[in-house]
Amino acid sequence: MTEQTASTEHTAPAEPTPADPTETGPRPLGQVRDWPRSFADRLTAPLPGVRAMARLAREGAVRPSAEGLRDIPRLPFDPEPLPAVDPATVAVTWAGHASWIVRIGGLTVLTDPVWSRRILGTPARITPVGVRWEDLPPVDAVVISHNHYDHLDAPTIRRLPRDTPVFVPAGLGRWFRRRRFTRVTELDWWEAAELRGVRFDFVPSHHWSKRTLTDTCRSLWGGWVLTDTHGQRVYFAGDTGYGHWFKEIGRRHPGIDLALLPIGAYAPRWWLRDVHTDPEEAVQAFQDLGARIMAPMHWATFVLSSEPVLEPLTRLLAAWQQAGLPRDHLWDLPIGSSRLLD
Template sequence: MSQTIQPETSPRVPERSWPRSFRDRLTSPLPAFRELLAVAWHGGFRPDIGDADRIPVHRDGLPRASGTETIVTWVGHATYVLQIGGLTILTDPVWARKIPGVRQRLTPPGVAWTDLPRVDAVVISHNHYDHLDAPTMNRLPRTTPILVPARLKPWFTRRRFRDVTELDWWESARIGEVGFDFVPAHHWSRRSVWDTCRTLWGGWVIRYAGRAVYFAGDSAYGERFAQIGARYPDGIDLALMPVGAFEPRWFMKASHVDPAEAVRACEEVGARRMATMHWGTFVLSGERLLAPVEQARAAWAEAGRDRADLWDLAVGESRTLKA
């Protein structure tokens, strides 16, 4: 049976009173409608997908971690299976073949849904359709513990999920011996034309036995990465960082890091290792399909980082986090 989430500051989950909007958390203006039209008119979101067969996919099954092991497996896009502290955690789970507004996924999920063990927790970074997928969430037992940004809880309770905890930036919750810290990001939220910034957005630092894994979700580049690093002076062992959906740059820079910025952000949060994500699954932007990982490798080398600490995983590939 899954363990109930408890906030670290209280033995019970309190009723929360949130602002109607989180627009004051924005650090860049949102794209204007005419800018969206300009990108669509010039084909900014329609790159050549002829290289799709070069995106590496490994479907060798999901390894099972012992109670002391930490194993990460990239399912695709921003979805990881994180096994830590005896828990199985999903980040922004999307197993759907297609999400609204874009063509169907380029690569299959790296882990078959039927290969998953019991899911002990799900963390959601924000409510964009490529990070919060209703068909995938509907496949989960309604007792699954869910951790979400502020004001996103009603989306889950309408679907009868019973163990949902919503947090503000810098707040924490715990399941067993594993801590979950909700941290800031330079991004925004929207599910429809009427709810822009009505729910919060951010990333997660997941802690167990002195080990920390940072899941960035979506973010542009900015000072919040250094702020996260200052909160974890002992360092972060692994950063799960987005490297894709960055072109055209004039349009995407307010929402997404490019690969070089992802490497810089990894350094600023104090992470020794970086695992790439947010590429090779959905066509959301105008760069070449393989450009995100190729440019991440180049930026990592230019920064003088150890090549072994860049986890440019294939879809479905797993890696064990060692000391």
């Protein structure tokens, strides 16, 4: 199931007051924990009501028009060999959508790996994967933002060795343990774990979770902040709407060097505003975070919504320029390309 948004027909539930991550140390790796049956109290907007569903069905605005699809051949795709790195170097490679190869602190970390050509309920990907699976270095860890099909892809997960360390939101560990993964670490918002000197902090996002008809909000959703021993810091937002969490993430994790932020799957706006940032909101989120560099993602891969396929980048570039931000601090990478942090 690809994600759909919440309408604003009802008042959102109150949010819990999170603890400060400096109050507790990293959680033990692989710890099996008890979680609430539902995380619906973490929603920052209500889920769709009957009227919103009826309006979507009436308007039928879930895919771009033929004109909106005509720029598919122009989407940025430029695969290249992965750059050589040492343990002090941070490098990122965009494989497409929300899938990144992040090399930090000597680790190779995959974010929301989706190497499948097709996901449930969505047309086949409109650009190939930017890095062939067989060209990946050994994977040291995987982070998952939430359980929607375009972020948690079972066929891709099956390719991983079962002893791969996996970092997942609270409540999602049993999905992996059922598939015989042996090193699964579940975290709540503002909790952290460490692997070979790299810290994995799980942070909030404005989103939700659902994978079947009966598991709405049964697991949590969020983003990840990865920090190496030199203090180099990469923020992977996962999937999120715009809201107050960005300033709080920036306050608790100052000095983010690189923010991987979603810019696509935002139209129609009345339907997707609560769960997906549009390009202008992504620029605002970047500023709220106080990050140094932004790399856009969550576009140019799957057709999940009705905006023209090239529009997210066009609007992002305009918003970036309007905000007066340095052009070289925006890494609008083609799929398959890499950058190294200074």
